[in-house]
Amino acid sequence: MYTIGIDTSHQFLLLVLMDENRIIDYKQNQCPKLQSEYIIVELDNLLKRNNISLIEVKNIVVTIGPGSYTGVRIGLTVAKVLGSIVGKTVYTLSTLQLYAGIKNALVLMDARADRCYVGRYNNGVALSEDSVLTNDEIKELLCDDVALIGDLHLFGKESYYPEIAKNFFLLKDKWKKVSNIDILTPVYLKSSQEYLRK
């Protein structure tokens, strides 16, 4: 039985095909804004070129944010339909957790307006809750003891997105099983109250 990992919550369209023991194949495209166009095409390609039919796929593991709102919703919509209607079992990972993998890491992801989503992980476990901080606040947190991952260009360093395909598999025991797929929603970390007309 196979599992498909899906991450569309940042600038990548990442699809990973796994079985119990290993990653079989994956496709990672850098196509911000076009994830919605290509996700089904690439899913179809991924299964076909490995001679696997969707029936043999039992699980979907998807990142649920924080990240690009539109991006997160793309992967999640596909996962919700595959879970609720087609009957696959769905698992989730925090986007920041996926990016951290099993490293001792501080993950920073652009949240626009001089803010970042911040995740502090070690060995796949959150050391603090994912949050959104201003870039000034984050500058105080930067130190040499942890691996820095993500949109580091915002802090004068080279951005770094390490082998996130592999991380899907490495975090296998951290996948969170979704009990009611219909009520699964993205993690935005920013309230829709912000959109109230002033």
Added chain:
Amino acid sequence: MKDIIILAIESSCDETACAIVKNGNEILANKVASQIDVHTLYGGVVPEVASRIHIENISIIIKETLKEANMTVEQVDGIAFTQGPGLIGSLHIGVLAAKTLAWAYNKPLIPVHHLTGHIYANAFVKELKFPLLALVVSGGHTELVLMKEDYDFKVIGETLDDAIGEAYDKVGRVLNLPYPGGPKIDKLAKEGKPIYKLPLPKVENPLDFSFSGLKSAVMQAINRLKRNDREVSIEDMCASFQKTALTSLWQKVEAALDSYAVKQFILAGGVAANSELRELVKEKMEKKYPNIDYIIPPLKYCTDNAAMIAASGYIAYKKGIRASFDIGAKASIDL
């Protein structure tokens, strides 16, 4: 002949909807999750908020639709969806859900233009006759569409600025009425008289519309009354605005009916739920155009729903219109 069953998904604005329709006119299930209460709170449709609610509703609405029709996706012949126009973030959810279903169940994927859905909603009332003139009026559109045959759409008149529904919402805001302004104005207008003079919008092409000036005219009229220490009757202002807007609307319809020989006139879109517009169409069509058949859609098919997308999708299916999996949502898209 074998029945053709279409499952459709609509998410272009603030309704998450799914429906299953047989042969383009028999509804097997029709579910709509409306967000209207939320957007009333926000004073209008906020795109990000709409997208957030769509993803909350999408899988449950499809599931409930299948349950109501007592069917599985395997049993449908095609998956139709609204490709646009609409709010891009909202459209994405419906488009992706449709693509995922079509892929998982190996079904044809049928892209539908939202406005054709509003037009084909009339197929639930009776058979469409061509050539046909459609007046499509909603929060985002005011268009006169000429159809020489099934699925042949030619826009012969359109708004140069605001859509009529948008004008209703803006005037509603000027009058401090809660969102959405349309139904409230329609209701209050019944209790008032059109005593305030508002200028009829002027445009070059006799088939085109313009409504942005009407909001300013209402504001000016209110200011004038206030300057003269006269009380503003909200009911009378609603009646005056509605009369002017609908008079202007109908002028264009008559101009179109007089210049094109059509067999049928149909009303479509959210604003087709306006009670005065419905009466106006009935009265004018029967008096002035007794030889032209006309359809006023039932209220439940005026607002956004997926049954209408399935009805349009059925014709598209028969015409062989298909989408590939790389199709994307389009915020604006021509008929």
